[in-house]
Amino acid sequence: MPMPKIHEVGDRVRSSVALHTEKKREPRLRPRQHLKKKLRHKPTKVAIFRYSYYAPAFKYFIEQVLDCEYLRLPDPTDRNIELGSLYSSDYVCTPFKHILGDFIEALELGADIIVQTGGPCRLGYYGELQESILRDLGYEFTMLNFSHGIEKGYVGWAKEVLKVVNPDLNIPHAVRQLIATGGMMSKLDEAHDFYLANRGFEVEKGSFDRAWTALSDAFDACKTDRDITEAFRIAMERFHEIALDKPENPLRIGVVGEFFTAIDENSNLHLERKLTDMGIEIHRMINFTNRYTHYNEPNLRRGASKYLLYDMGPTSTMTVAAALSYAQQGFDGVVHAKSAGCTPEIDCVPVLQQVSADYGMPILYLTYDAQTSDTGLDTRLEAFYDMIAMKKEKHL
Amino acid sequence: MTEAFLGIDIGSISTKGVIIDDGGEIIARSYLWTEGNPAQATKNVIAELREQIDEGDVKVRGAGTTGSARRLVGAMLGASVIKNEITAHAVGTTYVHPDVRTILEIGGQDSKIICVSGGIAVDYAMNTLCAAGTGSFLSSQAHRLGVEVEEFGEIALTSQNPANIAARCTVFAESDLVHKIQVGYARQDIIAGLCQAVASNYLNNVGKGKKIEAPVVFQGGVSKNVGVVAAFERLLDMPVIVDADGHLMGAYGVALLARDAGASATDTSEGGAFASGAFDFEAALDFAYTTRETHCGKCANNCEIILVYRDKDLVDAWGNRCEKGEVMKARERKAAK
Numbered sequence: 001m002p003m004p005k006i007h008e009v010g011d012r013v014r015s016s017v018a019l020h021t022e023k024k025r026e027p028r029l030r031p032r033q034h035l036k037k038k039l040r041h042k043p044t045k046v047a048i049f050r051y052s053y054y055a056p057a058f059k060y061f062i063e064q065v066l067d068c069e070y071l072r073l074p075d076p077t078d079r080n081i082e083l084g085s086l087y088s089s090d091y092v093c094t095p096f097k098h099i100l101g102d103f104i105e106a107l108e109l110g111a112d113i114i115v116q117t118g119g120p121c122r123l124g125y126y127g128e129l130q131e132s133i134l135r136d137l138g139y140e141f142t143m144l145n146f147s148h149g150i151e152k153g154y155v156g157w158a159k160e161v162l163k164v165v166n167p168d169l170n171i172p173h174a175v176r177q178l179i180a181t182g183g184m185m186s187k188l189d190e191a192h193d194f195y196l197a198n199r200g201f202e203v204e205k206g207s208f209d210r211a212w213t214a215l216s217d218a219f220d221a222c223k224t225d226r227d228i229t230e231a232f233r234i235a236m237e238r239f240h241e242i243a244l245d246k247p248e249n250p251l252r253i254g255v256v257g258e259f260f261t262a263i264d265e266n267s268n269l270h271l272e273r274k275l276t277d278m279g280i281e282i283h284r285m286i287n288f289t290n291r292y293t294h295y296n297e298p299n300l301r302r303g304a305s306k307y308l309l310y311d312m313g314p315t316s317t318m319t320v321a322a323a324l325s326y327a328q329q330g331f332d333g334v335v336h337a338k339s340a341g342c343t344p345e346i347d348c349v350p351v352l353q354q355v356s357a358d359y360g361m362p363i364l365y366l367t368y369d370a371q372t373s374d375t376g377l378d379t380r381l382e383a384f385y386d387m388i389a390m391k392k393e394k395h396l
Numbered sequence: 397m398t399e400a401f402l403g404i405d406i407g408s409i410s411t412k413g414v415i416i417d418d419g420g421e422i423i424a425r426s427y428l429w430t431e432g433n434p435a436q437a438t439k440n441v442i443a444e445l446r447e448q449i450d451e452g453d454v455k456v457r458g459a460g461t462t463g464s465a466r467r468l469v470g471a472m473l474g475a476s477v478i479k480n481e482i483t484a485h486a487v488g489t490t491y492v493h494p495d496v497r498t499i500l501e502i503g504g505q506d507s508k509i510i511c512v513s514g515g516i517a518v519d520y521a522m523n524t525l526c527a528a529g530t531g532s533f534l535s536s537q538a539h540r541l542g543v544e545v546e547e548f549g550e551i552a553l554t555s556q557n558p559a560n561i562a563a564r565c566t567v568f569a570e571s572d573l574v575h576k577i578q579v580g581y582a583r584q585d586i587i588a589g590l591c592q593a594v595a596s597n598y599l600n601n602v603g604k605g606k607k608i609e610a611p612v613v614f615q616g617g618v619s620k621n622v623g624v625v626a627a628f629e630r631l632l633d634m635p636v637i638v639d640a641d642g643h644l645m646g647a648y649g650v651a652l653l654a655r656d657a658g659a660s661a662t663d664t665s666e667g668g669a670f671a672s673g674a675f676d677f678e679a680a681l682d683f684a685y686t687t688r689e690t691h692c693g694k695c696a697n698n699c700e701i702i703l704v705y706r707d708k709d710l711v712d713a714w715g716n717r718c719e720k721g722e723v724m725k726a727r728e729r730k731a732a733k
Binding site for chain 1: 479480481482483486513514515516517518519520521522605607695696697698717
């Protein structure tokens with residue numbers, strides 16, 4: 001019998017030792033899992049107020065940047081503004097009421113954290129006020145208020161997020177995803193500009209709305225910057241493929257006004273849909289991208305230096321500069337939308353009247369309150385349409 | 397045989413109707429109180445118009461409606477044109493006064509200003525949040541003072557020294573008025589002060605920022621009040637034109653629009669007032685119109701849907717904000733099956 005090789009002896013010894021110890025050891029049914037810290041808790045549900053078509057970007061921000069679960073609010077109904085008006089002061093501006101109503105609905109749906117973005121006007125103080133109203137109503141929640149830390153800019157906001165929402169945030173990853181969120185905002189605005197300019201001329205009714213829903217859904221599913229780029233490319237291809245029946249010289253209207261009311265269709269009673277349904281090309285300079293990402297107030301003001309000497313308020317420069325630019329481009333009219341009690345935009349009205357008189361371009365001033373009805377708006381828009389359409393016909 | 401067109405303006409306080417021939421001349425006119433029942437008021441107006449024309453000769457080929465009940469009455473009559481009152485007034489007035497530059501209009505519940513250049517409306521404004529200084533305010537104050545609102549203007553003109561009444565808001569104006577009555581101002585001074593208040597309130601609110609240029613035409617029910625006309629002339633320092641038919645201008649405008657739309661635009665479907673191609677006065681007066689209100693209930697909006705029935709047939713429905721509440725389309729789908 002040949003001598004066993006030395007490694008074979010080792011194997012035999014090891015196997016007998018293993019067999020021996022195995023018998024003695026307590027059977028372990030499940031290997032112990034060491035979960036990551038964040039997985040040991042149920043995910044935090046975060047909700048933001050409803051704001052126009054930006055929900056996919058909010059979702060991306062909450063899921064990819066804050067690493068939480070996004071709580072989507074259902075489509076708004078009258079209950080939203082009823083709740084908001086019930087618990088807020090009568091004289092506060094309408095966006096406050098809408099946002100408060102959204103927060104109440106979000107908390108009813110089980111949100112852990114609600115986000116108030118703050119803003120460049122009174123909106124900057126609304127977070128605190130809404131928080132104390134909601135606490136008085138007995139809700140328990142955490143509020144992420146971007147008015148906190150604003151004095152230190154991004155660093156302040158980052159500290160606020162780490163403190164309030166998620167202390168385990170991977171900062172470099174979050175920064176990359178934040179930039180991607182900004183990119184998604186811009187792409188949403190770009191797509192929406194195309195939508196507004198052409199929706200009124202679609203051959204098959206509803207094709208633009210369907211394409212918009214597809215875009216919104218695709219953006220909802222995005223997880224990386226590359227997903228966003230791809231989804232946007234596909235969506236824009238679809239938009240461009242829609243058959244249009246557009247006259248060479250269509251009626252064109254510019255929408256200007258306050259940051260919330262002019263953009264949010266729930267607040268302005270679907271102003272843009274009503275206008276495009278009449279077959280009008282709409283332009284709207286004011287949106288997130290133009291007001292934040294590419295905002296250069298002094299530069300914008302120089303374009304309207306005849307009318308503006310200093311910055312009058314959060315969106316005033318853009319309102320006047322946009323109206324002036326539309327007038328110079330020969331638009332048929334401008335619609336100015338503001339909420340009742342919006343002081344900066346009320347200040348803009350005399351300037352806009354001057355622009356209107358200088359260029360002979362009519363401006364329709366709309367003030368939205370919580371009680372505003374569709375009927376009054378329809379009458380005014382219809383009359384405005386008749387007026388500019390008759391004027392155009394006469395000049396051609 | 398004369399081709400004619402009907403125009404009806406159903407306001408909150410009064411209902412106006414005209415019949416024009418194809419040359420644009422008014423051949424029948426009527427002005428009655430709405431009294432909260434637009435359907436009945438329309439029938440009364442139609443009955444009154446009928447008496448003024450020779451039915452054998454005049455064939456009404458189309459109809460237009462305007463005013464706050466335009467949709468309801470439009471559905472009742474099978475109107476070819478349903479237009480807002482701003483457009484109707486602008487069209488009517490520029491037809492009568494091609495050189496007009498400014499149209500002032502004060503009605504029962506709303507007031508508006510229309511700026512015209514070269515025969516077309518170039519700018520307009522409408523009272524926004526409240527109905528201060530409109531016709532209904534004047535008539536409630538007339539009631540308080542125990543005079544008929546129709547006499548208001550004449551009394552105002554006799555005043556040498558109009559009382560100063562706050563014009564900003566109806567509630568303040570009213571408490572000011574009560575105060576002036578209690579301290580013993582002469583009645584004509586108070587009435588003149590009220591007329592003044594209506595005019596200055598209008599110019600401060602609706603006319604704010606608008607350039608008012610002559611010729612100025614003043615319309616609406618309040619234009620029949622000579623006191624307010626005089627107040628406008630004094631405040632604007634220019635003559636203010638008031639037509640004999642100024643209160644009918646909305647109805648006239650929409651009749652002109654119906655004429656331009658032509659007989660082909662008229663809904664000649666079975667059972668309607670235009671079924672024979674011409675307006676059937678008898679049928680329009682005989683139909684029983686009922687309006688029923690229902691709530692959609694398919695979401696929290698709970699939209700109020702208005703259903704209009706002619707006898708037992710549903711002729712129109714509106715008020716839904718989304719496709720879930722589309723009554724007419726659902727019926728059409730059912731009928732197609």
